[in-house]
Amino acid sequence: xxxxxxxxxxxxxxxxxxxxxxxxxxxxxxxxxxxxxxxxxxxxxxxxxxxxxxxxxxxxxxxxxxxxxxxxxxxxxxxxxxxxxxxxxxxxxxxxxxxxxxxxxxxxxxxxxx
Amino acid sequence: xxxxxxxxxxxxxxxxxxxxxxxxxxxxxxxxxxxxxxxxxxxxxxxxxxxxxxxxxxxxxxxxxxxxxxxxxxxxxxxxxxxxxxxxxxxxxxxxxxxxxxxxxxxxxxxxxxxxxx
Numbered sequence: 213x214x215x216x217x218x219x220x221x222x223x224x225x226x227x228x229x230x231x232x233x234x235x236x237x238x239x240x241x242x243x244x245x246x247x248x249x250x251x252x253x254x255x256x257x258x259x260x261x262x263x264x265x266x267x268x269x270x271x272x273x274x275x276x277x278x279x280x281x282x283x284x285x286x287x288x289x290x291x292x293x294x295x296x297x298x299x300x301x302x303x304x305x306x307x308x309x310x311x312x313x314x315x316x317x318x319x320x321x322x323x324x325x326x
Numbered sequence: 327x328x329x330x331x332x333x334x335x336x337x338x339x340x341x342x343x344x345x346x347x348x349x350x351x352x353x354x355x356x357x358x359x360x361x362x363x364x365x366x367x368x369x370x371x372x373x374x375x376x377x378x379x380x381x382x383x384x385x386x387x388x389x390x391x392x393x394x395x396x397x398x399x400x401x402x403x404x405x406x407x408x409x410x411x412x413x414x415x416x417x418x419x420x421x422x423x424x425x426x427x428x429x430x431x432x433x434x435x436x437x438x439x440x441x442x443x444x
Contacts, residue, residue: 245431254417254434255371302369306432314361315421315432317371 214239218305218318225295225325232291233321235305240285242308245315246278249302258303261288295325328353330420332435339408340443346393347403347438349418359421360394360401361432366414374416377401405440413442 215238225231235244243262247255258278259269267280282288292299302322306315329352339345351360362374377385377394384392389409393402405412416439419432 243431254436255432256434257431260431304369304371306371314373314376315371320369320371322369 214241214307214316216305216307216316216318218321220321221319222322223324225323227296227325229295230291230293231295231323232289233303233305235288235290235318237286237307242285244282244288245306245308246280246288246290247304247306249304249320251301255304258290292323295323297325299323300325328355328358328420328422328433330418330433330435332418332438334438335436336439336441338441338443339405339412341408341410343408344404344406345408345440347405347416347418347440349401349403349435351399351401351418351420353399353420353422355422357423359423360392361419361421362390362392362401362403363417363419363434364412364414365417365437371417375403408442410442410444413440415439 217236219234245260246258248258249255257270258273259267259280261267261280261282263282263285277293279291302320304320305318308315331350333348358379360377364372364374375385375387375390377392384394389406391404415437417437418435421432
């Protein structure tokens with residue numbers, strides 16, 4: 213199974229600042245997904261990051277707020293921009309080689325915005 | 327659009343007993359994949375079990391098994407001989423076999439919090 217390193221594992225940030233979350237995989241993968249899990253809630257897809265193309269954002273999420281980079285098949289970043297307390301959540305990256313496979317998840321980033 | 331519903335926000339089971347977590351889903355696709363993930367307090371999402379819709383046989387992984395009813399669009403998880411380490415949030419998830427855009431991502435239910443009593 214793939215090994216995913218996600219960092220930071222947690223951070224406390226001030227309102228108005230930005231945080232970049234990194235996701236590094238030990239093998240090349242086609243699809244990388246970024247999810248948000250608000251307190252006590254389920255996971256909601258933010259965007260799909262495919263190498264060599266713009267990320268595909270879900271309804272309610274925009275590139276200006278959550279810019280994503282995918283420079284190669286083993287790495288991606290998600291930035292949470294101009295943060296507000298409402299952005300306090302767990303952010304998780306996940307990967308898959310093909311649609312039928314299970315998704316592997318990173319260990320998540322616990323973000324608290326003051 | 328596909329949806330996943332978990333109607334039990336919380337469940338409790340006595341250690342060594344059996345518990346069943348419910349999940350229903352809605353889709354117009356005939357081929358798809360269903361998953362149960364476990365999320366302990368560590369936040370890590372751990373795959374419990376996976377079912378392909380084209381397979382009639384219910385998936386089994388040690389103490390975990392599913393009751394997959396395709397016509398009823400039901401996918402329940404049975405945990406036998408429950409252990410203290412089974413206490414966690416359990417998420418049912420749907421995955422389309424299609425590619426492109428955001429296809430292929432997981433659609434999650436709201437989760438069921440399972441407590442295990444010693």
